[in-house]
Amino acid sequence: MNIISQATAFGGMQGVYSHESEACKCEMTFAVFAPPKAINEPCPVLWYLSGLTCTHANVMEKGEYRRMAAELGLIIVCPDTSPRGNDIPDELTNWQMGKGAGFYLDATEEPWAENYRMYTYITEELPALVAKQFRIDKSRQGIFGHSMGGHGALTIALRNPDRFRSCSAFAPIVEPSTADWSAPAFEKYLGSDRAAWRKYDACALVSDGARFPEFLIDQGKADGFLDNGLRPWLFDEAIKDTDIKLTLRMHERYDHSYYFISTFMDNHLTWHAERLG
């Protein structure tokens, strides 16, 4: 693991690191905030998954998570959203496919299958590295994210309920199989057999029997992607007749930006901390 930068913030340390990823077969960058408490004892970990076009840096710079994470003693890990580098396949003029648009899945179609293995990267390779390099309490992990990263958080929590104790999302894509901005990417990454898409779709996972105790979702009503992409009400419908609890809060005037995310960041961190003990 290489140290790209480290800076003191709120008594803790905001670092940016890189490593050669086996899953993605390229160098991957990620950010970790370690709260002051992590100097003396293992701390719970919160995984934050970012949205389309983002890297590790967007939430690190604009998410405003450090003050509360320092107070609550939470380690925050912010991975990148796709493999990177000149040798990685991409669609240069399409922000919904390729670099910055990994959708937290393991691609099976060419030319994507070799590098676009973000599900394995986020659920196996990076956790192993982080556990080795930082003092984390593996028994206390939560996951959250924004937009495409909200989709990542929901699906990864539903598929790994024994690993994560808490899950929340800001403006998540809850049914990517049918959303305008994700269905074309799913077809390219996973092929035309829609059965293979279901394990990467929160609504389909619930329909197929996956369970997680409860979710918190915040959504702005002035979000331009609400009706044709995000549609959190579909998730609310999907969990009906299950024992999954969902707190879905719709907010007047808020859009899809980090101004929205940062406004509700404290709420989410507190919510996770209560469940992580």
Next chain:
Amino acid sequence: MNIISQATAFGGMQGVYSHESEACKCEMTFAVFAPPKAINEPCPVLWYLSGLTCTHANVMEKGEYRRMAAELGLIIVCPDTSPRGNDIPDELTNWQMGKGAGFYLDATEEPWAENYRMYTYITEELPALVAKQFRIDKSRQGIFGHSMGGHGALTIALRNPDRFRSCSAFAPIVEPSTADWSAPAFEKYLGSDRAAWRKYDACALVSDGARFPEFLIDQGKADGFLDNGLRPWLFDEAIKDTDIKLTLRMHERYDHSYYFISTFMDNHLTWHAERLG
């Protein structure tokens, strides 16, 4: 005034605006955060001046001021650091001169004198525009800034003690006339007669009799610019034998970045709010 963007945040509104500046003879951009309270009543204003290489956007994205400003009912105005545009003189390879390096002074030397009039812009033109467009309480204004913008805040407060009730700075340049990274710019902007530099130098202003009741300065000890540029102890020396109060706090491990600024942002906002009533 043109609206470039507006987004709801913490119940208030973060906007970015532009206008044709008479002082700088170019289009200038600035950011304003209006807290929820500003919908119903005039609110106090805090002017934040940014450092070298910055625009209005750096503190808007990384400064983490909105939560506390919303709570305290403070309007935050974040101007740019220099004139901008293709027709504006610049030194392309020198980040300490020209665009991004206005030093909050009115240049008198060619080719800078026509556009680099940031002192007039910040103290006259922009306040008049902001007072016209936003519900501000002119009798309750404070000023703060970072690095070159800390220099701007200190000098503007010292020269306008009737306008501002409060002043603070993060890692300010307190004696730009003698600092490695500002003296060459002062010579180009103001000429070789150092007497003309004194009204843009906080230590010289105090020595020449300028007064302001009190200052708060935070400074990181791991700041790479501390010894050859910032040197806050010079300001501490300058105010000895005056009735100016200075709270100078030196912080182990903190650097010059927005990780440092955001850590102490709440402190500064609270400090200003107490003095703005």
